[in-house]
Amino acid sequence: MAEFRQIGWKASVPTxxxxxxxxxxxxxxxxxxxxxxxxxxxxxxxMSLDILLGYTGLPSxxxxxxxGVAAYTVAVLATAYHAxxxxxxxxxxxxxxxxxxxxxxxxxxxxxxxxxxxTLALGMVLWxxxxxxxxxxxxxxxxxxxxxxxxGPITFYEVTLLIFIGCTxxxxxxxxSPFGFTLKGIRESESRMKSLGVNTWLxxxxxxxxxxxxxxxxxxxxxxxxxxxGPTYLDLTASSEVFLMVTLGGPGTLVGPAxxxxxxxxxxxxISAYTQRWLMILGAIYIMTILGAPQGLWNLRRRSRSRA
Amino acid sequence: xxxxxxxxxxxxxxxxxxxLATGVVxxxxxxxxxxxxxxxxxxxxxxxxxxxxxxxGFLLYLEEIGxxxxxxxxxxxxEDDEAIPAVGLTKARKLVERDKVHLxxxxxxxxxxxxxxxxxxxxxxxxxFPVVSSDDxxxxxxxxxxxxxxxxxxxxxxxxxxxxxxxxxxxKVATIGLDYAFGWxxxxxxxxxxxxxxxxxxxxxxxxxxxxxxxxxxxxxxxxVDAVYALFLGRAALQFMRQYQEYGLKDRVPLIGxxxxxxxxxxxxxxxxxxxxxxxxHYSAALATPSNKSxxxxxxxxxxxxxxxxxxxxxxxxxxxxxxxxxxxxxVEDSAALLDALRKVKLADLPRGPVELDDYGSPxxxxxxxxxxxxxxxxxxxxxxxxxxxSQFWKYNPADYLKQPLYSRRxxxxxTE
Numbered sequence: 001m002a003e004f005r006q007i008g009w010k011a012s013v014p015t016x017x018x019x020x021x022x023x024x025x026x027x028x029x030x031x032x033x034x035x036x037x038x039x040x041x042x043x044x045x046x047m048s049l050d051i052l053l054g055y056t057g058l059p060s061x062x063x064x065x066x067x068g069v070a071a072y073t074v075a076v077l078a079t080a081y082h083a084x085x086x087x088x089x090x091x092x093x094x095x096x097x098x099x100x101x102x103x104x105x106x107x108x109x110x111x112x113x114x115x116x117x118x119t120l121a122l123g124m125v126l127w128x129x130x131x132x133x134x135x136x137x138x139x140x141x142x143x144x145x146x147x148x149x150x151x152g153p154i155t156f157y158e159v160t161l162l163i164f165i166g167c168t169x170x171x172x173x174x175x176x177s178p179f180g181f182t183l184k185g186i187r188e189s190e191s192r193m194k195s196l197g198v199n200t201w202l203x204x205x206x207x208x209x210x211x212x213x214x215x216x217x218x219x220x221x222x223x224x225x226x227x228x229x230g231p232t233y234l235d236l237t238a239s240s241e242v243f244l245m246v247t248l249g250g251p252g253t254l255v256g257p258a259x260x261x262x263x264x265x266x267x268x269x270x271i272s273a274y275t276q277r278w279l280m281i282l283g284a285i286y287i288m289t290i291l292g293a294p295q296g297l298w299n300l301r302r303r304s305r306s307r308a
Numbered sequence: 309x310x311x312x313x314x315x316x317x318x319x320x321x322x323x324x325x326x327x328l329a330t331g332v333v334x335x336x337x338x339x340x341x342x343x344x345x346x347x348x349x350x351x352x353x354x355x356x357x358x359x360x361x362x363x364x365g366f367l368l369y370l371e372e373i374g375x376x377x378x379x380x381x382x383x384x385x386x387e388d389d390e391a392i393p394a395v396g397l398t399k400a401r402k403l404v405e406r407d408k409v410h411l412x413x414x415x416x417x418x419x420x421x422x423x424x425x426x427x428x429x430x431x432x433x434x435x436x437f438p439v440v441s442s443d444d445x446x447x448x449x450x451x452x453x454x455x456x457x458x459x460x461x462x463x464x465x466x467x468x469x470x471x472x473x474x475x476x477x478x479x480k481v482a483t484i485g486l487d488y489a490f491g492w493x494x495x496x497x498x499x500x501x502x503x504x505x506x507x508x509x510x511x512x513x514x515x516x517x518x519x520x521x522x523x524x525x526x527x528x529x530x531x532x533v534d535a536v537y538a539l540f541l542g543r544a545a546l547q548f549m550r551q552y553q554e555y556g557l558k559d560r561v562p563l564i565g566x567x568x569x570x571x572x573x574x575x576x577x578x579x580x581x582x583x584x585x586x587x588x589x590h591y592s593a594a595l596a597t598p599s600n601k602s603x604x605x606x607x608x609x610x611x612x613x614x615x616x617x618x619x620x621x622x623x624x625x626x627x628x629x630x631x632x633x634x635x636x637x638x639x640v641e642d643s644a645a646l647l648d649a650l651r652k653v654k655l656a657d658l659p660r661g662p663v664e665l666d667d668y669g670s671p672x673x674x675x676x677x678x679x680x681x682x683x684x685x686x687x688x689x690x691x692x693x694x695x696x697x698x699s700q701f702w703k704y705n706p707a708d709y710l711k712q713p714l715y716s717r718r719x720x721x722x723x724t725e
Contacts, residue, residue, distance in 0.1 A: 031405035134717065140488050140517075141419045141442070142393055145426045145449075227430075228423045232394045273387075273402060 021161055025154045033153045034225075035269055039262045040164040041221045046245040046257035047171055048214030053243070054251030055175055056207045057187030059116045061239050062103075062123025066212040068234025069126060070096035070219030075143040075229040076136060085149050092220035093213065100212020108205040111190070123239050130231040142230025146223055160221055167214055171254060174210065183207055184252075248289055250296025259298060342381035343633065343640050346403030348396055348414040348424075351388035357542065358416055359391075361573055361616045362439060365623035366413070368610055369630070377630045378638025385409060391416065393423035400424055404431050410640040411435065413625050416618075418442035418461075418489045425451040434647045438625030439618060443493050444714055446670035446700060455650045456670050457628045457663070458621050459590050459700075461490050462497025462715060464567055466702035467675040467695045468588035469501030472564060475693070476586070478502075478534040480510045484525060484548075485539030485566070487514035487717070494539050494566045496715025501702065503721050514717065519544055522551045529557065538565035545574045553581035567591075567689075570680050573616035575687050582687055585680045590671075590698075591617040591660040592678045592689040603659040614686075615659075624658050631655065661696075670700040 021040075025033050045067055052058045070092040077083040077091055107118045130137045137143065150156045174180055185193045186200050193200050223229055232238065241264065249260025264282070272278040293300040347366060350359035363386065375382045385407050389396035396415065403409045412428070412435040415421050421440035428435050434453050437445070441461040445451060472478045481502065485491035491514065499509045510533050513525050529536060536557070540548050545568070552558055558581060567589025570582055593604055593614050603623060607615040615623075632649040633640060640646050654664040661674040675698045678689035701709045712722060 029405065031402065034401060034405065138422075141422045144422050148430065226394075226397065227426050228393070228397055230393045230419065230423060232392050269398060269402065272399075273406070 018161075018165060022158070025157050030153045033157050035265065037153070037157045037160050037225055038269075039265045040160050041218050041225060042242075042245065042261040042265055043258035044164060044167045044221070045215055045218040045242055046249070046261040047168065047254050048211045048218065049242050050246050050251055050254055050257040051171065051175065051183075051207055051211045051214070053246050054253065054257070055180060055187060056183045056204060058107075058111070058204060058208070059243070060119040060208075060211075061116050061236070061243060062119035062121075062126070063211070063215055063242050064234045064238035065103075065123045065126040066096045066100050066215040067219040067222065067242075068130065068229070068238070069099055070216035071223035071226075071229045071233060072130060072137060072143070074220050074223035075146050078146050078223075079143055080136075089220055092223065093216045096216025096219060097209065097213040100209045100215075104205045104208040104212070108201055108208060120236070120239075123234065123236065127231055127235045130234055137231075140231065142228060144228040146227045146229070148227065149224055156225060160225070163217065163221060167217060168254070168258070171214065175254065179203070179206075187252075244286065247296055248286065250293075250298030250300070253296070253298045256296050256298030260296070340381070342383040343377065343638070344383050344385065344407060344409040345629070346400070346407060346409035346412040346414075347384055347386045348389050348399050348403070348412065348420075349386075350391035350416055351386070353390045353392070355391040355416055355542070357573055358439075358616075358618050359388075361618035362414065362416065362622040364607070364611050365615065365619035365621065366626050368607060368619075369623045369626035371610075372606070373630060377633040378636065378640075380633075380638045380640075382630075389415070389420060391420070393417070393419045396420040397423050397427060400427055404433050409433065410643070411629060411646065413438065413622070413629065415440050418445075421445055421454075422449075425449070425454055428453045432643050434629075434643060434650055436625045436629050436650070438621040441493075442489055443700070446668045447710055448714060450668060453647060454669070455628075455647070455665070457625045458671065459673070460670055461493035462500075463670075463698060463700050463702075464588040464590055464675045465494050465497035466501045467698055468564075468677065469498040469503075469507070470505055471588070471677055471693065471695075472498070472535070472537075473502050473505030473507040476535070476564070478507060478564075480508050480533045481535050481537050481564075482511045482513065482529050482533045483509060483537040483539070484513040484515065484529065485537075486519075486541070486544065487516050490568075491539050492717045492719065493715045495537070496719040498537060499719060500715075500721045515544070517544075520547070522548050523555075526551060526555050526557065529561070531560070533561060535562045535564050538563055538569050540565075541568040541571065542574065545569050545571075546577055549578055549581045549585075562586075567617065567678070570678070570689060571616050571618075572614045572689070573618055575680070575689070576614060578687060580682075582680045583682065586677065586692075587680075587689070588675055588677050589617060589689075590673050590675055591620050592676050592691050593620075594678070594683075594688040594690050595659070595661075595676070596691075597659070597661065599657045600659040620659050624655075624660065624663070627655060627658065628653050666699055666701075666706075668700070668706065672697050672699045674698065 049063045052060050073095045074088045074092040077088045103122050107115060110118060131139055182198055182203050186203055190200050245260035245264050246257040250256025267282050271281055349362045350356060385403060387399040389399050403412060412433060415424060415437055416439050418440055421437060421442055429451055437454055437456045437458060439458050441459050443460045443462055446456050483495045485495050510530055513528055515525050538548060564586045567587045570585050570587050572593045604615055607619060631653050635649045636646055651665055656662040663671045663673045666672050675695045676691045677693040679692050680687055681690045
């Protein structure tokens, strides 16, 4: 009975959140609709990193690279080649995913700090490319003028919401599948999983590619939302910001990173309007989280429940 | 019977009074709602000095007019874009959609300018660009809602290329500059007119924006050139000047360059190594015109330092949109009409001299050839020659000019010239 009630509660909360998200835009100004759209896009990105960082235990510091490459693909195709909307969307996701498939070959055999270093280096390579391959990327100036495909911020918001729900559902399904449990097993003890006969390399590789694919989806959305792509979207700061969203919210929970994305986007946009020292506030919040909830905010909730 | 007319008359009086009162109130409310102006510049990060100068010039002018224009109060919302285009875009969204500003001003870097342009165009909010000098913003990638009151990177350099060949009698020049759009466009403009006059750019050296040590680049400079053209700003300009002297080049190869290299934002921190450097720009704090003298005096009194071209740019930018607001009688709600008014502004008594906009929305203004000299113990950019009414297209036909590609890193002048 208690279990049933818990399931009912588990199902009703996301439904409530979705209904709320779908219902609020007409009551908000376009600024807040825009912020909510941003939050959902970065939530997809943060959740995709959570597959790697939280579930597989692979700390990637180059994750914004796939986001950026997908966004650049859309930008280049839409502005220089005037490609159609679906071509841009499909190419953005495919190229981002192919790139993660290629990079995955280079990184899937290493763990921990070595993984961190190699992904950092690969991320920097992508950043360097965006900065120096001027004929294609426009260098420092980035690419602006990506055509708007949807009229009005509310339409875009609704489309983003649908994609956000779809991606979240897919990622939830993925992590609760046997494959997802194997990933958790690798995170806890790779040697034991190996001795159980699991091909841990392949699992890590696929987890890396799937995370890259979802990051590409976020990148494509971002290119259309922002109508501008520049090197700052795939540099180290961008990657570490996503990292921060995940660790702040609580790795290995999916919900946590989404909330972390929301918190950081809000901090960046709202607090920075009142003070230029918003980075200090962000830093203070991060330090408090590390001291008070080293596993992230969402894991705090789980811990208190398990204690009860 | 007696009371009724009294009552009637009182009620009439009350009604009339009420009408008058509402009329007054309504009339007042249109004029008493402040004009909101959004301002974006880097106020943290590597370009904070330039951003501060821009903001200082802006506030100086608004203080002079008591924050009032067209009978209305001016409210300013200042935002820091950290010199990152993405942040600038976020801040512009906030200014337009949350603060509901009537117009915007600011931006320093070309990359920020390009990032903002499509957004501004989609929101129909006029924005004054006092500094951003990327050529294409008023050439091949024109933006309807951006009003540039500053300059284009190649504008003074077209003049300077010709001057270097004709007056300075230079034949072979090496260029060394920062490796980004501002550098390419400046050097490209110089190269085009210099080579058209029979000069030759012997080599082009590009340093990354993060350059700390110029030794490897200085070593590459060929020793048989007549002059070196240098394009730097900020910290890089200081470092370059010092090393150029330390490596013994100063006494052997004369230094010329972009106006930013010896601009007043770095000049007070330079020493004798800067003496004699000849540059071109649309402003010099040493201009001897009455309007510049009073501007420099006011600026020194307020901020205790000499104004740079960045300071002057936003002082002028503010004056520009204030005169547009005055022309509209304070009506800024009609943004299309405000944009028209902004494009029609013509000012003669600016610190930098007279300015008006061409058909492409770029300023036609004086270009000054300046030489660094020490006057009363202080370095200054003494104006040695003035070229009046220089357009962004120099002497070329705009239509033909626009058929040429934008000056790039590997620019080669068209062979027909």
